[in-house]
Amino acid sequence: MGKPTGFMEFLREVANEVAPADRIRNWDEFHLHMPEENLQTQGARCMDCGTPFCHTGMEMNRAASGCPINNLIPEWNDLIYRGRWQDALDRLHKTNNFPEFTGRVCPAPCEGACVLGIIEPPVTIKNIEYSIAEKGWEAGWITPTPPSQRTGKKVAIVGSGPAGLSAAAQLNSAGHWVTVYERADRPGGLLMYGIPNMKLDKQKVVMRRLDVLEAEGVTFVCNTEVGKDLPTATLVKDFDAVILCTGSTRPRDLPIEGRDLKGIHFAMEFLTANTQAVLNGSPGEDYITAAGKDVVIIGGGDTGTDCVGTSIRHGCTSVTQLEIMPKPPETRAPNNPWPEWPKIYRMDYGQEEAAAMFGQDPRTYTTTATHFEGDEHGQVTAVHTVQVQWMKDEQGRFTPQHVPGTEQRLPAQLVLLAMGFLGPEQPIIDALGLEQDGRSNIKAEHEQYTTSIPGVFAAGDCRRGQSLVVWAFNEGRGVARECDRYLMGTTELP
Structure with missing residues (x-):
C-alpha cells in the first residue's frame, strides 16, 4: 500500500494530454508526463485493501478483471510513494517484459477491479506504470542484459506481435537461441502496424525495445512468411521447438449488397x-x-x-x-x-x-x-x-x-x-495439420500451450481468439515457460 490514509486525503488525478484540436495536426503521441510529486501522491492512494483484486487477472463475465499478467501493483505503488523508482521498475519487470507498451495501450482492467473503486475513483494505476517505465528509460536503467550462458537449443517463433515478443524475451533470458519470423517489413506485429503511431510511437518506443531484444541475442527475420517464403516443414526440422504467435488476423466481413464497391x-x-x-x-x-x-x-x-x-x-x-x-x-x-x-x-x-x-x-x-x-x-x-x-x-x-x-x-x-476478427489464417495450420477448436483457433490448453504436434506450441490470439495486448503478454510468458520445460525437462521461468 501507499500512505495508510492517502485514499482519504488525495483525489484521483490523471496525466494531461495534448488538446484534441492540437494533436490531430500530427502523428505524435499525445500523452504528457505527470510531475513526480503528483505521481507519488497518486501512489499514496493505494489502500491496504487486504485482497488486491487489481492484480488477480481473472475473467469475469467474458472480460478481464484485474491484471492478466498479475502485476504487483500495490508493491510498486508503495515504492513510488516512497520515491524508490528503480526498485519500482525492478518489481514491474518481474511480471511485465514491456511496461512501456501496456502503460500506453492497455485498457487497464486493473483499475476496473481496484477495491478503492467501489467507493471512490480508482487508483491511477496505468499512468503510474507508464511513468515507471519511462523513468527507467530516461535514467538508463533499461539496458541489454544477454544471458550469461547458452543452452544450445534453438527456438523459432512465428509472429512478432505481443505474444511472440514476450515469449522471445523470456526464452532468450533462459539461454536459448531465439529466431522470430515476421512477414511484414518491420517486427512488432500488432504493436507496429495494428496500433496507430499517436497511441504508440514506433521509432521512439517500439523500436527502442526491439533494439534491446536484438542486443540481448534475439534474431528477427522480416519479410518472411512461414509457409510461403519459408516451408513450414523446414522450420520444424531446423529448430528444437516452434512457437506459433500468428495472431487472429482474419477480419470479420459484412456480406451485404454493394460489398464489392470500391472504397x-x-x-x-x-x-x-x-x-x-x-x-x-x-x-x-x-x-x-x-x-x-x-x-x-x-x-x-x-x-x-x-x-x-x-x-x-x-x-x-x-x-x-x-x-x-x-x-x-x-x-x-x-x-x-x-x-x-x-x-x-x-x-x-x-x-x-x-x-x-x-x-x-x-x-x-x-x-x-x-x-x-x-x-x-x-x-x-x-x-x-x-x-x-x-x-x-x-x-x-x-x-x-x-x-x-x-x-x-x-x-x-x-x-x-472494424468488426473484429474471426481467428488465425489457415496456411500454417493446414501445413502442419494442427487441430483447431470450435472457433477455428489452434487447439492448445491455456497454461500448457502444446498443440497436437510435439514441439510445436501456440499462444496469443491464434490460440485464445481476439483479445487484449496484455493477455497476449500473459500467454507469451506462459508459452515460454512450457517451451523451456519441454526443452530442458524443468524450468525456472515464471
Whole structure:
C-alpha cells in the first residue's frame, strides 16, 4: 500500500494530454508526463485493501478483471510513494517484459477491479506504470542484459506481435537461441502496424525495445512468411521447438449488397498502410486516404476508434461510427458489479477528437448497415442503415431485429469495416495439420500451450481468439515457460 490514509486525503488525478484540436495536426503521441510529486501522491492512494483484486487477472463475465499478467501493483505503488523508482521498475519487470507498451495501450482492467473503486475513483494505476517505465528509460536503467550462458537449443517463433515478443524475451533470458519470423517489413506485429503511431510511437518506443531484444541475442527475420517464403516443414526440422504467435488476423466481413464497391476496406488495411506511410515518410501503393471524404466506420471497438483518429488526421469531411450494441450506461448497471470490468460509457481519444472537430461523439448506437450504394463507376457513395432492437429468439439468444421506419442514408466515399476478427489464417495450420477448436483457433490448453504436434506450441490470439495486448503478454510468458520445460525437462521461468 501507499500512505495508510492517502485514499482519504488525495483525489484521483490523471496525466494531461495534448488538446484534441492540437494533436490531430500530427502523428505524435499525445500523452504528457505527470510531475513526480503528483505521481507519488497518486501512489499514496493505494489502500491496504487486504485482497488486491487489481492484480488477480481473472475473467469475469467474458472480460478481464484485474491484471492478466498479475502485476504487483500495490508493491510498486508503495515504492513510488516512497520515491524508490528503480526498485519500482525492478518489481514491474518481474511480471511485465514491456511496461512501456501496456502503460500506453492497455485498457487497464486493473483499475476496473481496484477495491478503492467501489467507493471512490480508482487508483491511477496505468499512468503510474507508464511513468515507471519511462523513468527507467530516461535514467538508463533499461539496458541489454544477454544471458550469461547458452543452452544450445534453438527456438523459432512465428509472429512478432505481443505474444511472440514476450515469449522471445523470456526464452532468450533462459539461454536459448531465439529466431522470430515476421512477414511484414518491420517486427512488432500488432504493436507496429495494428496500433496507430499517436497511441504508440514506433521509432521512439517500439523500436527502442526491439533494439534491446536484438542486443540481448534475439534474431528477427522480416519479410518472411512461414509457409510461403519459408516451408513450414523446414522450420520444424531446423529448430528444437516452434512457437506459433500468428495472431487472429482474419477480419470479420459484412456480406451485404454493394460489398464489392470500391472504397470499402477492412480497417487493418487502412491502418497498416497509414503507419507504413508515417514511418516511410510517404504513402505507398496500398495507401488509403480519408482526405476530403465522408467516412463511415462499421464497428465500435478499439480498432474503430483508431480509424476515427486516423481519418481525422487525414482531413476527412465527416466521420460516423456505427455500433450495433446499445449505448452503455454512465455508471455500472446492476448486472455489472465490481470487480467486473465496468461496461460504462466512455469517450476514447478518437471520439474526443471527433467531438472537437465536428461537435459530437461520432458513434451511432443500435445501428447496422443494410446495404451499400455506389455510382456508375463502382465507387461507394452511401451506406444505408437501420436501427436495431435486441430481442430473444426462439432459442433464448439475444439477436438484433430491424426497427421499421428507422432507415437512414449516410453519404460515404470511404467505408472501413472494424468488426473484429474471426481467428488465425489457415496456411500454417493446414501445413502442419494442427487441430483447431470450435472457433477455428489452434487447439492448445491455456497454461500448457502444446498443440497436437510435439514441439510445436501456440499462444496469443491464434490460440485464445481476439483479445487484449496484455493477455497476449500473459500467454507469451506462459508459452515460454512450457517451451523451456519441454526443452530442458524443468524450468525456472515464471
